[in-house]
Amino acid sequence: MVDESRPIGGEKYRRLIAAAQNATRIKVAVAHPCDDVSLRGAIEAHKLGLIEPILVAPPERIRSASKEAGLDVSGFELVESAHSHDSAAKAVGLVTAGRVEALMKGSLHTDELMGAVVAREGGIRTERRIxxxxxxxxxxxxxxxxxxxxxxxxxxxxxxxxxxxxxxxxxxxxxxxxxxxxxxxxxxxxxxxxxxxxxxxxxxxxxxxxxxxxxxxxxxxxxxxxxxxxxxxxxxxxxxxxxxxxxxxxxxxxxxxxxxxxxxxxxxxxxxxxxxxGARVPVILTSRADSLLSRLASSAVAVMVAAARRKSAAPSIH
The missing domain is CATH 3.40.718.10 (Isopropylmalate Dehydrogenase)
Structure with missing residues (x-):
């Protein structure tokens, strides 16, 4: 159950989240979740059974952010990075290594993450326009x-x-x-x-x-x-x-x-x-102003996209 106090709207997102909970939980590389909002979104999505987050960030920044927010991240895998650009590159690297089915934007700038996604070397573009x-x-x-x-x-x-x-x-x-x-x-x-x-x-x-x-x-x-x-x-x-x-x-x-x-x-x-x-995996792109419910809905949509891709990639049995 999503505890969201917003008085207007939200019922369609709750239906989306409930539908995604029936699908397989996906591994997600969370790029630079170094503030309360992005960390909380990833953790709550995990609690709802939507994602298995891999946190990609400087360890000291994660420790500071989680302590300040009162969040426990000890149970999640942490991939060490030097700074936000490095977080983006290493998160994309988890895609190319076949370890995750989606990316999630943390507290870095959108152009930092998307720059790594579309990079000529090591990027995850496809023939489809992003x-x-x-x-x-x-x-x-x-x-x-x-x-x-x-x-x-x-x-x-x-x-x-x-x-x-x-x-x-x-x-x-x-x-x-x-x-x-x-x-x-x-x-x-x-x-x-x-x-x-x-x-x-x-x-x-x-x-x-x-x-x-x-x-x-x-x-x-x-x-x-x-x-x-x-x-x-x-x-x-x-x-x-x-x-x-x-x-x-x-x-x-x-x-x-x-x-x-x-x-x-x-x-x-x-x-x-x-x-x-349009990339090899869906990218959960949220804004700092987004509500928790919006962040969870974005994760739910990524779960559905990943499930549809797995289904389309599965060999048909005649």
């Missing part, structure tokens, strides 16, 4: 809402957006969604050369028709109201299986996505879990 997904628990909205990409790709081109969308589709499928409905957002629902994001949206939908994006229903361009409100879609006379019912929102660029996610967090009291996909 992208970030916010899994938003919005009060009053029935299902979790995926927003992508609001943290990694600043101004993705059309090819990058194909991977960004496919990553989000794979994520929602791993989370057990029976149907993935992707809305490609713009400021309007009509295609015009004056607004380039509308042309990209139309192209992406046609690419899905041609099998270049699979596993979901796509529609776009859609304005935000038409994507999530059936009433707004009806007023605009938009007939679509996605309009008003989208569970993935693809934004034109990082600025739009960041503003959308933070608007939901601070104005609608939504929680925002975060995960990076």
């Amino acid at each position: 992208s970030h997904c916010f899994i938003m628990d919005v009060p009053g909205h029935e299902q979790p809402l995926i927003i992508t990409d609001a943290a990694v790709n600043i101004a993705p081109d059309l090819d990058a957006k194909v991977d960004i969308i496919q990553n989000a589709i794979d994520l929602l499928q791993a989370m057990g969604a029976p149907e993935v409905r992707v809305a490609i957002l713009s400021a309007m629902e009509t295609v015009t050369a004056k607004v380039p994001s509308t042309i990209e949206a139309a192209a992406l939908c046609k690419m899905a028709d041609r099998g270049q994006i699979t596993g979901a229903l796509l529609d776009g361009p859609l304005a935000l109201d038409n994507a999530i409100s059936q009433e707004a879609a009806a007023i605009k006379k938009i007939i679509s299986p996605v309009a008003g019912r989208a569970n993935v929102l693809v934004v034109p660029d990082l600025e739009a996505g960041n503003m959308l996610a933070k608007s939901l967090s601070f104005l609608a009291k939504a929680d925002a879990a975060g995960i990076v996909l």
